[in-house]
Amino acid sequence: MGMASSRVDERALVAAARAGDEGAYRQIVDGHRSELHAHCYRMLGSVHDAEDALQDALLRAWRGLARFEGRSSLRSWLYRIATNTCLDTVARRPKRVLPIDHAAATDPHVGPGRPVTESVWIEPYPDERLGVADGYAAPDARYEQRESVELAFVAALQHLPPRQRAVLILREVLGFSAREVADELDTTVASVNSALQRARRSVDERLPESSQQATLRTIGDEGIRELVDAYVDAWERNDVDAVVAMLSEDATIAMPPLASWYGGREQVAEFLAGWPLSGAWRWKAMPTRASGQQALGFYAWDAGERRHLPFALNVLTLRGDKVKDVTAFVVRTTAVNEAGDFERWVELPIDTAAAAATFERFGLPDALPA
Numbered sequence: 001m002g003m004a005s006s007r008v009d010e011r012a013l014v015a016a017a018r019a020g021d022e023g024a025y026r027q028i029v030d031g032h033r034s035e036l037h038a039h040c041y042r043m044l045g046s047v048h049d050a051e052d053a054l055q056d057a058l059l060r061a062w063r064g065l066a067r068f069e070g071r072s073s074l075r076s077w078l079y080r081i082a083t084n085t086c087l088d089t090v091a092r093r094p095k096r097v098l099p100i101d102h103a104a105a106t107d108p109h110v111g112p113g114r115p116v117t118e119s120v121w122i123e124p125y126p127d128e129r130l131g132v133a134d135g136y137a138a139p140d141a142r143y144e145q146r147e148s149v150e151l152a153f154v155a156a157l158q159h160l161p162p163r164q165r166a167v168l169i170l171r172e173v174l175g176f177s178a179r180e181v182a183d184e185l186d187t188t189v190a191s192v193n194s195a196l197q198r199a200r201r202s203v204d205e206r207l208p209e210s211s212q213q214a215t216l217r218t219i220g221d222e223g224i225r226e227l228v229d230a231y232v233d234a235w236e237r238n239d240v241d242a243v244v245a246m247l248s249e250d251a252t253i254a255m256p257p258l259a260s261w262y263g264g265r266e267q268v269a270e271f272l273a274g275w276p277l278s279g280a281w282r283w284k285a286m287p288t289r290a291s292g293q294q295a296l297g298f299y300a301w302d303a304g305e306r307r308h309l310p311f312a313l314n315v316l317t318l319r320g321d322k323v324k325d326v327t328a329f330v331v332r333t334t335a336v337n338e339a340g341d342f343e344r345w346v347e348l349p350i351d352t353a354a355a356a357a358t359f360e361r362f363g364l365p366d367a368l369p370a
Helices: 002-018 022-030 033-044 047-067 074-092 151-158 162-173 178-184 189-206 212-236 240-245 265-274 339-347 352-360
Strands: 247-254 261-263 283-290 293-302 307-319 322-330
Touching: 002 022, 002 047, 022 047, 033 047, 033 074, 033 151, 033 162, 047 074, 074 162, 074 178, 151 162, 151 189, 151 307, 162 178, 162 189, 178 189, 212 240, 212 283, 212 293, 212 307, 240 247, 240 265, 247 265, 261 265, 283 307, 307 352
Parallel strands: 247 322
Antiparallel strands: 247 261, 283 293, 293 307, 307 322
């Protein structure tokens, strides 16, 4: 009765929207906006690109309401439009990556080099603030909804050909049937199944054994608090040994928009001792969540301002009780004259647009007191 009533309400809203009722259309859209935004992010690896694609898709849907015949659900129809909008976007720009997929590891004796300022980097996703649900989207889904916005998962998706990427997300994350996906992509069930098998093999080769969702559940809330508190305490004391003791043997640290990254615990230790934990700067950190993972907003002391100002959103990838990867999304300016200036990046001005797109987006304050 409930589902039948819902479909009647849906048809009534569509009819009202077709008649020019923008309020009815907003009501249709509001019920699906959050999940469609997450879908566009998975396809594109960028919050900014996802927002643009979603707005374009919703405009296309508004203009195409007269062609909606009700043979599929309204949700499926909206996903069809959003997916094809994303495929159009992918065709116009390079794929998004993480620094470890962009270039070889940097010598730890060499300081951070120049950035890549073009739009090539995967961006962190504010899954909690944008309402990504826990668990699975459908009984047939293979990946959890938060798992599918984790950095490793989104990075693996970006290596897929665009239509394989769409098939895997629609089938394995959202749980659409092969027939529904074939209809959404104007192809055959056989083609969908073939693309899915190839996409699965590629993604499985790139994903870690355990998702961050599974890891966080194993550690538990209390264990996570203890780990994060110890990690923050070590950074705030500039204690290199304590930080390094919390890293896995194969730990990495990356700092987009820089292409530089450091891999292996000993190499990371040399980088930390030479630059961020050299004692030249004072740090404070505030816990948050990003991309379904534990994260920290890092702030550096500014003597002129007499307070700690945003430096980077550090997204942590955990393996057991160790930190496996740190991806630090830095919000300081890249407008410098010399590559060596990035060795003193902490002292450079804030990039206000980047800070708004990260700290503000994740609910972090614009400064911390002494």
